[in-house]
Amino acid sequence: MNKRKTSSEKDIKKAYSNLSHVYGVFESIFENNIRKKSLELLDVRKGDRVLEIGFGTGYNLVELAKAVGDNGKVYGIDLTPEMVKITRKKLIKNNLLNRVKLIQGSATKLPFGRNSFNIVYVSNVLEILSDKDTKIVLKEIKRVLKPKGKICVIDTSDNENYNAVKFYIWLNKKFPSYTSYPINVPKFIKHSGLKIIRKDIINIIKFFPMQIVIAKK
Numbered sequence: 400m401n402k403r404k405t406s407s408e409k410d411i412k413k414a415y416s417n418l419s420h421v422y423g424v425f426e427s428i429f430e431n432n433i434r435k436k437s438l439e440l441l442d443v444r445k446g447d448r449v450l451e452i453g454f455g456t457g458y459n460l461v462e463l464a465k466a467v468g469d470n471g472k473v474y475g476i477d478l479t480p481e482m483v484k485i486t487r488k489k490l491i492k493n494n495l496l497n498r499v500k501l502i503q504g505s506a507t508k509l510p511f512g513r514n515s516f517n518i519v520y521v522s523n524v525l526e527i528l529s530d531k532d533t534k535i536v537l538k539e540i541k542r543v544l545k546p547k548g549k550i551c552v553i554d555t556s557d558n559e560n561y562n563a564v565k566f567y568i569w570l571n572k573k574f575p576s577y578t579s580y581p582i583n584v585p586k587f588i589k590h591s592g593l594k595i596i597r598k599d600i601i602n603i604i605k606f607f608p609m610q611i612v613i614a615k616k
Contacts, residue, residue, distance in 0.1 A: 408478060408505060411527060430458065430522070433553060433601045437522075437611050438462055440597060441551050446470045447517040450543065452506045452536070453477055453524035457486030463520065464495040474516075476502045476509065507532055509539045516543055522553040526582050533582070537591035544616040550593060556600055556608035557581035584612045 438459075443449060445468035454460050454475040463473045477483060483503050490496040504510060506524070519540045525533050540550055585595055593614040601609050 408507075408532075411478060430603075433603065433609050433611065434459055434462065434522075436599070436601055437520075437551050437553055437613075438466065440599070440611065440613055441518060441520070441549060443467060443518060444471075448515065449473045449518045449520060450509075450511070450516045451475045451520040451522075452509075452540075453521065453527075454486055454501075455482055455523075457482075457489040459520060459522060460486060460499055461489060461493050461495060464490065464493075464498040467498060469498070471498065473499045474502065474511070475499060476504050476506060478503070478505060506536045506539060509543055511543045513542055514545045514548075517545055517548050519544060519548070519550045521550065524554075525552060525584065525587065526554045530582075530587075533587050534590065537587060537593070541591055541593055541616060547615055549596075549613060549615045550588070552584050552588065552610075552612045552614075554584050554610055554612075555581040556610045557583050584610055588612060588614050 443463060443466035445466070447467045448471065449463050449467060451460055451463060451473065454477050457475070460473060460475050467473055475486065477486075480503050483501050487496065487501060490499050490501075502510065521536075521540070525536065528536065544550065585598060588595055593616060595612060595614045597611070597613040599611040601611060603609055
């Protein structure tokens with residue numbers, strides 16, 4: 400696979416600030432099925448402490464907050480202040496704000512102690528980052544996961560046999576701040592020392608392959 404282009408956190412923050420008011424349309428239409436499948440596989444339980452990294456417009460956080468119940472807690476961290484505002488409104492609308500704490504910040508330095516979470520959920524984030532930052536983020540995730548805690552990563556499949564993946568790679572070369580680049584998620588996860596327990600491919604609108612990778616500490 401050709402060398403991918405990535406952007407700095409500053410450029411990513413600027414790009415997703417610009418996209419914030421339309422990004423929710425993408426999340427609600429194209430990510431619905433993979434969201435349901437991933438949450439089913441994760442088996443989030445009442446009382447769990449869950450972290451979502453890069454929560455976007457909050458669709459996943461709403462479902463995670465419902466799953467943990469009144470005795471659980473969900474934390475969300477995102478680079479973009481606009482995403483925080485949009486998500487806060489969504490949580491208020493669903494009467495779930497009391498179960499969620501939103502943080503604007505970087506996943507390369509998570510503001511949590513060791514062994515803080517049962518589950519860490521990461522959707523369409525790692526493929527945006529540089530290889531260096533991906534390794535740092537996974538190291539941070541491993542640090543904050545409880546023993547036997549689980550991580551769920553959702554990203555575009557890196558299988559170039561799909562024309563949609565080839566097109567995605569072309570877009571990345573033209574607009575690196577706005578489009579991600581498919582990566583070998585299992586390879587990065589194994590390198591971090593986490594153990595993969597499940598890998599699935601879900602086709603979005605029949606031709607766009609997304610991968611769900613679940614691993615545990």
